[in-house]
Amino acid sequence: MAALPRRSALGLVFMCCAFLPLAGTAVHVLGDERGLGPEFDGIGGLSGGGATSRLLVNYQEPYRSQILDYLFKPNFGASLHILKVEIGGDAQTTDGTEPSHMQYENDENYFRGYEWWLMKEAKKRNPNIKLIGLPWAFPAWISDGENWPYSYPDRTAYYISSWIHGAKLYHNLDIDYVGIWNERSYNKKYILLLRYTMDKMGLEQVKIIASDNLWEPISWSVLHSELSDVVDIIGAHYPGTISSSNAKKTGKKLWSSEDYSTVNNNVGGECWARILNQNYVNGNMTSTIAWNLLASYYQELPFGRDGLMTAEEPWSGHYEVQSPIWITAHTTQFTQPGWHYLKTDGHLEKGGSYVALTDGKGNLTIIIETMTHNHSACIRPPLLPFKVFQQNVTFQLQGSFKQIEILKVWHSKFNYDKKAKFFSQLSDIKLANGSFSMPLEVDEIWTLTTISTGKHGNFPEPPSSNSFPKDYRDNFNVKTPPFSEAPYFSDQTGVFEYFMNYSDPGDHVFTLRQVVTQRPITWASDADQTISVIGDYAWQDVNITCDVLIETANTGGVFIAGRVNKGGKFIRHAEGLYYWIFADGEYKVTNDLPGNTVLASGKSGTRAGKWHTLTLGIQGDVAYGLLNGYPLWKDVRVVQPCRGWAAIGTHGFELAQFDNFHIQAG
Ligand SMILES: *[C@@H]1O[C@H](CO)[C@@H](O)[C@H](O)[C@H]1NC(C)=O
Ligand SMILES: *[C@@H]1O[C@H](CO)[C@@H](O)[C@H](O)[C@H]1NC(C)=O
Ligand SMILES: *[C@@H]1O[C@H](CO)[C@@H](O)[C@H](O)[C@H]1NC(C)=O
Ligand SMILES: *[C@@H]1O[C@H](CO)[C@@H](O)[C@H](O)[C@H]1NC(C)=O
Ligand SMILES: *[C@@H]1O[C@H](CO)[C@@H](O)[C@H](O)[C@H]1NC(C)=O
Ligand SMILES: *[C@@H]1O[C@H](CO)[C@@H](O)[C@H](O)[C@H]1NC(C)=O
Ligand SMILES: *[C@@H]1O[C@H](CO)[C@@H](O)[C@H](O)[C@H]1NC(C)=O
Secondary structure (H helix, E strand, C coil), rough: EEEEECCCCCCCCEECCCCCCCCCCCCCCCCCCCCCCCHHHHHEEEECCCCCCCHHHHHCCCHHHHHHHHCCCCCCCCCCCEEEEEEECEECCCCEEEECCCCCCCCCCCCCCCCCCHHHHHHHHHCCCEEEEECEEECCHHHHCCCCCCHHHHHHHHHHHHHHHHHHHHHCCCEEEEECCCCCCCCCHHHHHHHHHHHHCCCCCEEEEEEEECCCCCCHHHHCCCCHHCEEEEECCCCCCCCCCCHHHCEEEEEEEEEEEECCCCCHHHHHHHHHHHHHHCCCCCEEEEECCEEECCCCCCCCCCCCCCECCCCEEECCCCCHHHHHHHHHCCCCCCEECCCCECCCCCCEEEEEEEEECEEEEEEEEECCCCCCCCCCCCCCCCCCEEHHHHHHHHCCHCCCCEEEEEECCCCCCCCCEEEEEEEEEECCCEEEEEEECCCCEEEEEECEEEEECCCCCCCCCCCCEEEEEECCCCCCCCCCCCCEEEEECEEEEEEEEECCCCCCCCCEEECCCCCCCCCCCCCEEEEECCCCCCCCEEEEEEEECCCCCCCCCCEEEEEECCHHHHHCCCEEEEEEEECEEEEEEEEEEECEEEEEEEEEECCCCCEEEEEEECCCCEEEEEEEEEEEEEECCCCCCCCCCEEEEECCCEEEEEEEEEECCC
16 A cells, blocks of 8 residues: 655654555545646746835845745745736835836936846846736826726726836736736726737736635636636635636636735744645635735834745845745646646645645656644634644555656645754655655645645854944945935935936035825825835934935925834835925924924925035934034934834925935934
């Protein structure tokens, strides 16, 4: 019958000589005589929604490439099948803003932001990786300022199709799938027009995912309208491993197009292991995509560390490879999009699940999970009642698989007492007559496969963790910036990008400029001001100096700030100490971004079109401000907040420039 992998008292597995089935096992038959099950579409990670890869670009080599290898390199780490990115819309989309490729009508620029670069890095490592684009927000011109992207659906369709076309034209990137509007309503007319526009632009091969929200009402609509001709995939978010009956009835591919959203410690790994199998076993979903790909944003922003791994310290080079990377590897290194699930019920008698997949050419991969953890830290704890026990299982291979004599074995075990072991290769299983039995403990993942290319990739330990430099300056003097944004600045409303003014006579040829001039079609609650944060959230005492240029006469204004205590979707209510100057010759010191609490104000003589130097000092509970090196205000009491990031920004959605930024922290 079978040779058995057995575990010694030390938890090691070895091969047993017995061919008898283990006690108490049901036999799971894996065959292809009745045809194959649904096509598998791959496991992915999501960069964006928003700015979740922001800090990655600022890592030095070799660390940046190492992180990318852990995510994308085949047979190395997570070896992802799919990269999904945000189509930037200039607005706050959870952890920051990402720039649009068309910031105003007649504007086209396919070199803003870092998603193009990320997609190319992914393709470099895995030319077969699938790419998905999805918008969260849109620039205002799309709807003439209305907060709704479907007022002129033809315009929106042109805007999105242009992004896909630009990806090919400027970066040679083939986008495989496009979504509608993340976790917001879809519009039937728009979806039909998107298909029509893409076809007209030669993008017939791009498939449409709808609608990155709940299963309904999109499934109902696909069942009962002409949408069934144009929607290729029904994508739901955080489905809790279940799909609706309408969704199944559509006969479309069902995806968990955003899932996971858990801190990347062991709990995150357990949630991820469970849903990777059970999204198919319970819900017929053939793809699962993790939000987010990589936690590469300041940790105190919303959902800190909710990535497959963490890289949030470009200044030190430190990054952390955590369990979700290896949990992903259990599936991704031994399957590919285009493989098929076998027709089996993947529920195990004593809890847990398995999936079995084949390339249709004789290869077989079985992935088993026995996660017990019903942890509230999983964003969607299990919906179905479940208990998982130690058990023995027997598999009987039939059809094309009957001749398989050896399966490679990969194993992970979550262990709360000892150091957990992830993705270790154990001795092969030798089959006799296509059958084998094995014992399963709880909180394990097994991959049993004919594929022999699996590898636990490794780099030397990265540098140890270190805080943001206490003395940091940037004069933005970069002739050909590799990215449109300056290192470490993390835009929370508005978009700050490198700017060159060759007609400037002197010191301000290269600057950083805020470029969003109209409130975008937002996804979260963007502030009414623009703001970009930088530095260490733990900073208390700081001196910040920055040259600033107001570009809007009469109504314009800019600020520098310390102790900014909120970001992401909470940016509207960020407190801190804000030092503003205005084009009308006034200054203000406020305790919050909206300016509800004014701590000081008066005449400054400042105006638009002239560079000014602002200095803000915060020491204990007292602050002072200089203008062009001279005291303007002092002895302002700061009761709260007691710490936070530094920031720059503008009074409204207006052009403004910043130069010679310098921060010293205590
Ligand atoms: C395999 O099956 C054949 C035919 O059914 C049988 O004769 C043989 O003993 C089996 N081998 C093992 C190792 O069970
Ligand atoms: C698994 O099989 C072994 C060997 O037959 C047996 O000793 C053990 O009790 C079984 N375990 C369970 C949980 O049934
Ligand atoms: C979904 O899965 C169930 C159980 O495996 C199966 O009976 C059903 O046919 C599947 N439905 C679809 C639409 O694939
Ligand atoms: C399995 O996949 C490998 C490539 O991963 C391929 O070379 C081989 O032909 C496939 N088929 C079998 C039966 O191993
Ligand atoms: C999981 O835990 C949650 C919260 O603790 C509880 O509401 C839920 O019923 C549990 N689910 C299962 C399947 O045990
Ligand atoms: C560029 O520099 C020139 C000369 O100082 C100035 O008049 C102009 O306003 C600057 N343009 C911008 C956009 O800053
Ligand atoms: C800020 O500047 C003041 C005046 O030069 C100095 O006394 C203080 O130590 C500085 N604070 C920090 C955090 O560098």
